[in-house]
Amino acid sequence: MPTSGGLHKAVREGSKIGCTAIQVFTNSPQQWAAKAITCDAVSALALALEETGIERRHLVSHDSYLINLCAPDLEKREQSRQGMIREILRCNELGIPWVVSHVGAHMSQGEEAGMKAAAESLLQVLAETPDFVTVLMETTAGQGSSLNYRFDQMATMFELLGNHPRVGVCLDTCHIFAAGYDIRTPEAYSATFAEWDRLVGREKIKVLHVNDSKKALGTRVDRHNHLGEGEIGETAFRCLVHDPLFEETPMVVETPDAVPMHQANVTKLWHWASEASPL
Ligand SMILES: [Zn+2]
Numbered sequence: 004m005p006t007s008g009g010l011h012k013a014v015r016e017g018s019k020i021g022c023t024a025i026q027v028f029t030n031s032p033q034q035w036a037a038k039a040i041t042c043d044a045v046s047a048l049a050l051a052l053e054e055t056g057i058e059r060r061h062l063v064s065h066d067s068y069l070i071n072l073c074a075p076d077l078e079k080r081e082q083s084r085q086g087m088i089r090e091i092l093r094c095n096e097l098g099i100p101w102v103v104s105h106v107g108a109h110m111s112q113g114e115e116a117g118m119k120a121a122a123e124s125l126l127q128v129l130a131e132t133p134d135f136v137t138v139l140m141e142t143t144a145g146q147g148s149s150l151n152y153r154f155d156q157m158a159t160m161f162e163l164l165g166n167h168p169r170v171g172v173c174l175d176t177c178h179i180f181a182a183g184y185d186i187r188t189p190e191a192y193s194a195t196f197a198e199w200d201r202l203v204g205r206e207k208i209k210v211l212h213v214n215d216s217k218k219a220l221g222t223r224v225d226r227h228n229h230l231g232e233g234e235i236g237e238t239a240f241r242c243l244v245h246d247p248l249f250e251e252t253p254m255v256v257e258t259p260d261a262v263p264m265h266q267a268n269v270t271k272l273w274h275w276a277s278e279a280s281p282l
Contacts, residue, residue, distance in 0.1 A: 005261050009044060010097065011051035014062075018055035020266035021273060024253035026063040026103070026210075029093040033068060035086055040096045048097055059098055061253045063139075063173075063210050066090050066104045072128075073107040073120035073150070083107070084124050091132040101210055101253075103139045103173040106160075108148040117150055122163035129169050139173040139209050144181035144225035152182040152223070154202040161203065172203065175212035175257075176239060177228070183221035186239040189281045196246075211254045213240060213272065229258050230268045237271075238281055244272055245280035 004013035006027050017025045030037040052059060070087055074080040087104065094102055106125070109117025125138065140160060145152030151160060157172065164170050176186065184198070185191040199205065215233030217226035231237035243249060256268045 004265070009047055011044075011047035014048065014051040014055055014057055017265075018057060021269045022265075023057060024061035024063065024210075024255060025057060026065055026255040026257070027099075028067075029064050029090065029097065029099070030067065032065065035067070035069060035082065037089060037093070040093050045097060060100060062099045063101045063103060063253060063255060064090065064094050064099045066102055068105075070104065071107040071110075072104075072124035073109055073112070073117040075110050075112050080120065080124060084128055087124075087128045087138075088131055091128065091136045091138070094136045095133045098135075100135060101137055101139055101171075101173075103141050103210060103212075105143060106140050106150055109150060110148050114148075114150065114156065117148070118156065118160055118163060121150060122160060125164060125170070126167065129167060134169065137169045137171055137209065139171045141173045141212070142175050142178050142182070144178040145223040146181075146225045152178070154184075154199055158202045161207070171209040172207045173210040173212060174199075174208050175214060176235060176243070177212070177214035177216040177233075178225060180216050180220055180235050180239075181218055181222055181224055181226075183223075185220055186242070187220075187236055188238060189242055192239055192242040193282070196248075205248050208249075208252060211243065211249060211252055212257055213243065213254045214257050215240075227258050229264060230256065230271050237275065240272065241275045241278070241281045244276040245282055 004017045006013045013027045070083045107121045143149040143152045151157050184195045186195050215228040215230050215235045217228045218224040219234050258268050
């Protein structure tokens, strides 16, 4: 949700359009400089949650686009670690339990070196931040040299992180599809999640990004589309809202034109949830 006017506005506006989970940026995602969180902002957010009935465990933050925890330039890598630490500290102050992170892109280093560097950075960030906040590594489309676009890579990351208890996954349907994982039919959906379960485990998924894709299967290009209007199509989303393993998992739409389209996309999800399961 857009946050102009404060995070409490994002919660209140989200509630009005049918959301029971809210994702925000706690700071402008395109810049390092950040304003301090004020007591007023903390209490306004708490009041908005109380009045809308939206639960804290359904509040999600997305980290800055500038962060690359495995940047080959060590100065940039350190800047990224510090940026991530500040993001987690802001979430801790605000009471936001989840921070979604793209972790990084290996650039010229190769996947293996990139993953090692990213894991090392993340462990350092976790050691310097409070336990309240959990970092969710997002599945990516594999655009450029982005890490975590294959399920086996995600499994390797968890190994490198020693299965740290403060790390989970945010699975993005547009990204896994662009990375080559089909979910367009109930059979394809089940096969893809069986593969995920075999390699990573369903319990690691704490948040879902529910987006259709403008680009075809396996193109590794990340372009979000409105639900049911892209290359994925509505059957995948019907499966998702009826999957008993995701009954308690917050689902977030990150589609274009927040106003008025978030309302339209959220309404579709509630509608599909009220109909029969295709699974
Ligand atoms: Zn996403």
